[in-house]
Amino acid sequence: MESIPGPGAWIYSKIVAHSPFIKDLYGAVAEEVSSKFAAGKMLDIGTGPGMVPLEIARKSKALEIYAIDISHAMVEIANKNAREAGISERAHFHYGSAEKIPFEKDYFDLVITTLSFHHWAKPEDCLKEVSRVLKENGELWIYEMKHEPTEENRNELKRRYGPFLSFMVLNFVRAHSSIGFAKIQEVQSYKNLGFRETGVEDKGMFVKLSLRK
Ligand SMILES: C[S@@+](CC[C@H](N)C(=O)[O-])C[C@H]1O[C@@H](n2cnc3c(N)ncnc32)[C@H](O)[C@@H]1O
Known part of the structure; x- marks a missing residue:
């Protein structure tokens, strides 16, 4: 399933807002973004309820933040969250797919995506699109x-979050919400899709893939 529909979007937004495991990921991503990009334009693809842009907006006041998702329900929730957090003027949420990113070429300094890439039906087409909207x-x-x-x-994981949450996370990981070694290697071979450098960082239960145009 690529897009998360209405009720699923609402349930997902409630789960992530209360999960210390996911909140730690959001905080770590926001920290990495804000320590490297104090200003400029960034895009979050598959933003879901918009929690990562919200965290980033709190830390990087001069960064212009855009975010897209192919679920209308998610975009609605993200816009509501942004209004409530008082950051609507700096974080903009729109309907849009990674397959056809609704922005002009050479627009962004940084594009990020958290827990969404494994949903993308045509990852190679999406990466070409990301390269198109990124600046050199x-x-x-x-x-x-x-x-x-x-x-x-x-x-x-068990030590930090206890047995119940660890059990839930490991079940999600096994079921689908993750990427394996083979996919990681495949992404690293994507240099022909408009990226000249690729890298992988091990982040415990997470992995970060970096691609430079
Ligand atoms: C598991 S959620 C992750 C949401 C958020 N990034 C987070 O970390 O909580 C995956 C999101 O990716 C979106 N998505 C899936 N395929 C997409 C695509 N091709 N383009 C844009 N968004 C997509 C889904 O609608 C969903 O909201």
Whole structure:
């Protein structure tokens, strides 16, 4: 399933707003973005309820933030969250797909996507699109859960979040919400899609793929 429909969007927004595991990811992503990009334009693809842009807007006051999602229900929730957080003027949420990004070429300094890439039906077409909207030297950061967490990752997860939440997270990971070694390697070979550098960072239960135009 690529887009998350109405009721699913509402349930997802409630779960992530209360999950310490996911909130820690959002905080870490916002920290990385704000420490490297104090200003400029960024896009979050598959933003869902918009929690990552909200965190970033709190930290980077001069960054112009845009976000898209192919679920109308998610865009509505994200806009409501932005209004309530008082950041609607700096974070803009629109309907849109990674397959046809509704922005002109060479527009963004940074594109990020958290827990969405594994949903993309045509990842290669989407990456070409991301390259099109990035400025020269611009970066794409993809954050996903690891499909094959190590024993050490699983122990650390239990230690930090307790047995119940760890059980839930590991079930999501096994079911689908993650990417495996094979996919990570495939993305690294995507240099011909408009990226000249690719890199992978191990972040415990998560993995970050970086691609530079
Ligand atoms: C698991 S949610 C992640 C939401 C948010 N990024 C987060 O970290 O909580 C995946 C989101 O990706 C969106 N999505 C899936 N395929 C997409 C595509 N091709 N273009 C844009 N959004 C997409 C879905 O509608 C959904 O809102």
